[in-house]
Amino acid sequence: MEFKSVGIWLDLSKAHFIGYQDGTAQFLETLISPHERIKREEGEENDTHQFSPNPEHMSNNEYRKNNITQNELNEYFKLLEQKIAPYDDVLLFGPGTAKDQLKNRVSESKSMKDKWVSVQNSDKMTDNQLLAFVRDFYKN
Numbered sequence: 141m142e143f144k145s146v147g148i149w150l151d152l153s154k155a156h157f158i159g160y161q162d163g164t165a166q167f168l169e170t171l172i173s174p175h176e177r178i179k180r181e182e183g184e185e186n187d188t189h190q191f192s193p194n195p196e197h198m199s200n201n202e203y204r205k206n207n208i209t210q211n212e213l214n215e216y217f218k219l220l221e222q223k224i225a226p227y228d229d230v231l232l233f234g235p236g237t238a239k240d241q242l243k244n245r246v247s248e249s250k251s252m253k254d255k256w257v258s259v260q261n262s263d264k265m266t267d268n269q270l271l272a273f274v275r276d277f278y279k280n
Contacts, residue, residue, distance in 0.1 A: 141159070141161055141166070143160060144227060144229065145161065145230075146168070146229070146230055147233065147274030148231065150238050153172070153173050155173075155220060155223075156170050157223065158271060158274045160274050163279065167271070173212070173216040174212045217241065221242075224246070225252070228254075230246070230257045231260065231277050232258070233261070233273065233277075235261070260273075
């Protein structure tokens with residue numbers, strides 16, 4: 141079945157793609173983000189300066205980690221943009237800000253200007269709840 145509409149539940153760690161067509165919702169794939177929550181490497185020292193509790197005074201190590209994180213997130217959003225290219229209607233839903241960040245990227249992209257993109261808030265859901273959420277959204 142060729143889907144023209146897709147619902148994507150996403151957060152910063154993964155995205156579940158659910159195709160929708162003629163009242164039917166179906167899981168298509170799950171994309172895992174290259175972004176992992178920053179974990180302190182074994183043997184690594186604390187990143188705060190000894191005399192400064194001020195978080196604005198990050199060490200070089202903290203800047204490096206932040207830069208890596210930004211690059212990973214950028215890569216994740218690029219992958220998501222490529223995956224939604226074939227769809228006309230896109231529903232982005234989930235907790236947090238990832239859905240809004242992706243919507244902003246898509247709306248700034250010239251190649252995506254003809255897409256209809258909607259954003260909805262939702263919590264974590266079971267597989268059945270994900271399917272029902274997409275089905276109910278597109279039925280209305």
